[in-house]
Amino acid sequence: MSVDTQKIIEIVKQVKPLFLDREGSSQIKVKGVADFVTQIDFKVQAQVKTALYELYPEIQFMGEEKDNSDIDFDGDVWILDPVDGTTNLIHDFRNSTLSLALARKGVLTLGIIYHPYSDEIFVAERGKGALLNGSPISVSKRQNFSECLISIGTSPYYRELAKENFRIFEKVFTDCADIRRLGSAALELAYVAAGRIDAYFERSLKPWDYAAGMLLVEEAGGKVTDYKGKPVDITGNSDIVAGNRAIGEILVEKYL
Known part of the structure; x- marks a missing residue:
C-alpha cells in the first residue's frame, strides 16, 4: 500500500498555529533532567495521529x-516527534520542528521535517531524492574540515556525558571553521541535507529525533552512521553522525 505524500504534507503543515500558541507552550511538565513537555507537544501529536489514522x-x-x-517494526510504522526542540519552544527560541517518518519493515521510506516559523518543509522519499519546499537539495561538497560548519548535540538528558562530549567539541571546534547548536536534532539533520551545515553529531538520540532527518540526509547524497561508523538501527536509541561522506568519515575516524 502506498501513501499519498502530498496529503501527509498537508496534515503536517496544519500544525503551524499550535507552534505559535505562546500560552500553550507555557504549560510545562518536567519529564526528567532538561526534559520538558508542553501542551503544544500533546496537541500536535493528537492532531497528527488522528489525521493519519483517518487516512x-x-x-x-x-x-x-x-x-x-507495542510497536512492531516488522510492519509499517509512523514515527513522530510532535515538537523536536521543546526547550526552544518554551523559550520562544524559534528552532522547533515537527519530524515525521514512515518505516516499512524497518526501512525508512518517507521523511518530513517541518519548520513552522520559516514555513520550510523538508521532504524525502526513498529513491526520489530530498526536497525543500519542492526544490531539490543536496549535502555540501566541502572536503576540507577546516572550512566546515559543524553542528553539535549536547545530549542534555544525559549530563553524565558532558565531560566527554565537551572534550570532543573542543577538538572539533579547534579544527573546523565554527560550530553550531540549534537545539533540534531534526532541524540539524535537515540543515545537513540542505548543505547549510556540513555535519552534525550527537549521542543517544531516539528514533523520533533522527528517523526523518536520516532519510533526508541519505536522499540528499549524505551518510548517517553511529559513532563507530556503523549503520543505524532505527528501532532504538543511537548515537548519530550525519554529513557529506568525507566529513562524516573524518569525524568518526579522528574525533569520536
Whole structure:
C-alpha cells in the first residue's frame, strides 16, 4: 500500500498555529533532567495521529508522547516527534520542528521535517531524492574540515556525558571553521541535507529525533552512521553522525 505524500504534507503543515500558541507552550511538565513537555507537544501529536489514522488506520503510530512498547517494526510504522526542540519552544527560541517518518519493515521510506516559523518543509522519499519546499537539495561538497560548519548535540538528558562530549567539541571546534547548536536534532539533520551545515553529531538520540532527518540526509547524497561508523538501527536509541561522506568519515575516524 502506498501513501499519498502530498496529503501527509498537508496534515503536517496544519500544525503551524499550535507552534505559535505562546500560552500553550507555557504549560510545562518536567519529564526528567532538561526534559520538558508542553501542551503544544500533546496537541500536535493528537492532531497528527488522528489525521493519519483517518487516512491509514492499518499503520502503527510511534510518538514521543506515548507508550510505544507495542510497536512492531516488522510492519509499517509512523514515527513522530510532535515538537523536536521543546526547550526552544518554551523559550520562544524559534528552532522547533515537527519530524515525521514512515518505516516499512524497518526501512525508512518517507521523511518530513517541518519548520513552522520559516514555513520550510523538508521532504524525502526513498529513491526520489530530498526536497525543500519542492526544490531539490543536496549535502555540501566541502572536503576540507577546516572550512566546515559543524553542528553539535549536547545530549542534555544525559549530563553524565558532558565531560566527554565537551572534550570532543573542543577538538572539533579547534579544527573546523565554527560550530553550531540549534537545539533540534531534526532541524540539524535537515540543515545537513540542505548543505547549510556540513555535519552534525550527537549521542543517544531516539528514533523520533533522527528517523526523518536520516532519510533526508541519505536522499540528499549524505551518510548517517553511529559513532563507530556503523549503520543505524532505527528501532532504538543511537548515537548519530550525519554529513557529506568525507566529513562524516573524518569525524568518526579522528574525533569520536
